[in-house]
Amino acid sequence: MEIKVIKVGASVFEENEKIAEEVKKFLKSRGIISFNFMGSPGSGKTTILERTVSLLKENYRIGVIEGDIAGSYDAKKFEKFKIPVVQINTGGACHLDANMVKSGIENLPVKDLEVIFVENVGNLVCPAEFEIGTGINIVVVSVVEGDDKPKKYPLMFKISDICIVNKIDILEFSDFNPEKFNERVLSVNDKIKIFNLSAKTGKNFNQWIDFVKNSVKR
Amino acid sequence: MEIKVIKVGASVFEENEKIAEEVKKFLKSRGIISFNFMGSPGSGKTTILERTVSLLKENYRIGVIEGDIAGSYDAKKFEKFKIPVVQINTGGACHLDANMVKSGIENLPVKDLEVIFVENVGNLVCPAEFEIGTGINIVVVSVVEGDDKPKKYPLMFKISDICIVNKIDILEFSDFNPEKFNERVLSVNDKIKIFNLSAKTGKNFNQWIDFVKNSVKR
Numbered sequence: 001m002e003i004k005v006i007k008v009g010a011s012v013f014e015e016n017e018k019i020a021e022e023v024k025k026f027l028k029s030r031g032i033i034s035f036n037f038m039g040s041p042g043s044g045k046t047t048i049l050e051r052t053v054s055l056l057k058e059n060y061r062i063g064v065i066e067g068d069i070a071g072s073y074d075a076k077k078f079e080k081f082k083i084p085v086v087q088i089n090t091g092g093a094c095h096l097d098a099n100m101v102k103s104g105i106e107n108l109p110v111k112d113l114e115v116i117f118v119e120n121v122g123n124l125v126c127p128a129e130f131e132i133g134t135g136i137n138i139v140v141v142s143v144v145e146g147d148d149k150p151k152k153y154p155l156m157f158k159i160s161d162i163c164i165v166n167k168i169d170i171l172e173f174s175d176f177n178p179e180k181f182n183e184r185v186l187s188v189n190d191k192i193k194i195f196n197l198s199a200k201t202g203k204n205f206n207q208w209i210d211f212v213k214n215s216v217k218r
Numbered sequence: 219m220e221i222k223v224i225k226v227g228a229s230v231f232e233e234n235e236k237i238a239e240e241v242k243k244f245l246k247s248r249g250i251i252s253f254n255f256m257g258s259p260g261s262g263k264t265t266i267l268e269r270t271v272s273l274l275k276e277n278y279r280i281g282v283i284e285g286d287i288a289g290s291y292d293a294k295k296f297e298k299f300k301i302p303v304v305q306i307n308t309g310g311a312c313h314l315d316a317n318m319v320k321s322g323i324e325n326l327p328v329k330d331l332e333v334i335f336v337e338n339v340g341n342l343v344c345p346a347e348f349e350i351g352t353g354i355n356i357v358v359v360s361v362v363e364g365d366d367k368p369k370k371y372p373l374m375f376k377i378s379d380i381c382i383v384n385k386i387d388i389l390e391f392s393d394f395n396p397e398k399f400n401e402r403v404l405s406v407n408d409k410i411k412i413f414n415l416s417a418k419t420g421k422n423f424n425q426w427i428d429f430v431k432n433s434v435k436r
Binding site: 040069073074094123124129141145151152175200 | 343360372392
């Protein structure tokens with residue numbers, strides 16, 4: 001399957017909210033459940049998505065939108081799954097915005113889809129400020145980043161519905177304290193749901209997969 | 219020593235270049251060598267700085283400027299060294315700019331200093347676009363982030379003089395390929411100097427310390 005590469009400029013902030021609302025309504029009207037994966041470079045967003053798609057692709061109709069500053073390095077990783085993938089290049093911009101995601105959706109065969117996974121630009125700051133119209137916001141943190149992240153980047157944890165703590169397979173080689181981390185996340189957002197897993201080894205991955213399955217309307 | 223907390227707004231891009239030039243000239247006129255630490259959240263910027271300061275503080279007159287969105291969590295880690303530290307709060311902005319650093323410098327006892335370390339906001343994208351007037355740009359990457367970062371965030375590697383590959387103590391538990399990484403970094407910037415070290419265990423740290431020592435004009 002050929003990967004579509006879209007280059008789009010960033011829309012202004014006020015307009016963004018309006019377009020995000022349109023995107024949200026459109027996806028809702030189609031019964032499509034959608035996820036916005038955010039987090040630092042190297043937190044493991046792509047690896048989580050790859051494992052998720054590999055486990056669900058037989059039974060669910062999935063589309064992926066990959067957001068990167070340049071290139072289609074990540075989008076290519078989904079070619080093997082033979083699902084529709086759109087690569088968005090932000091051309092330097094540090095986050096996706098609603099207009100970019102709208103263009104991405106227009107380039108997906110939406111009538112055949114039940115789930116859309118969007119991977120935002122690797123950045124723990126800026127994507128939190130731009131609503132993109134997807135249903136479920138996810139922040140991915142790896143244990144190696146340290147347990148102080150909710151204190152230093154509170155907005156990202158505040159606007160997220162889900163927090164995935166990744167790379168628990170190397171927890172013992174890090175200084176990450178899961179209790180301290182959970183406490184810090186919950187002090188910012190007491191409604192957030194936390195998954196601890198390893199996308200590399202698959203440890204605890206089924207809990208996350210069950211959550212996605214339960215989110216799909218059938 | 220009390221930590222000064224400064225809250226400043228982001229300056230516009232054009233003005234930024236002008237102020238950066240002023241800062242650069244000022245530091246040069248004083249013979250102060252300065253470093254701008256950039257990199258993703260959790261790459262280990264603060265830990266590198268802590269070990270660096272602990273090794274150099276007896277023989278060098280050091281000041282630190284900590285850049286964070288909110289709080290003074292990192293600045294507090296330098297209290298034990300009894301050196302002058304200024305915390306800059308960007309109030310949401312995803313990077314330091316030259317005006318913020320200028321304010322930081324104005325709050326340091328510059329006449330007593332030879333070295334200023336600036337830690338930028340944790341972000342592999344935005345700080346690369348804003349010159350802050352310091353002499354040496356450093357990008358910190360931890361092995362756990364993956365060896366594809368220069369491909370996905372090329373600007374950061376292009377504008378950096380030094381690349382510190384951190385957390386080599388857990389290299390064997392990561393998929394990081396040092397040869398591939400170096401090749402990718404050098405394809406973006408063939409003048410960059412790469413240090414592989416562990417700020418946690420101190421492995422290879424002396425090479426970096428020697429570099430800092432040799433940079434100081436005496």
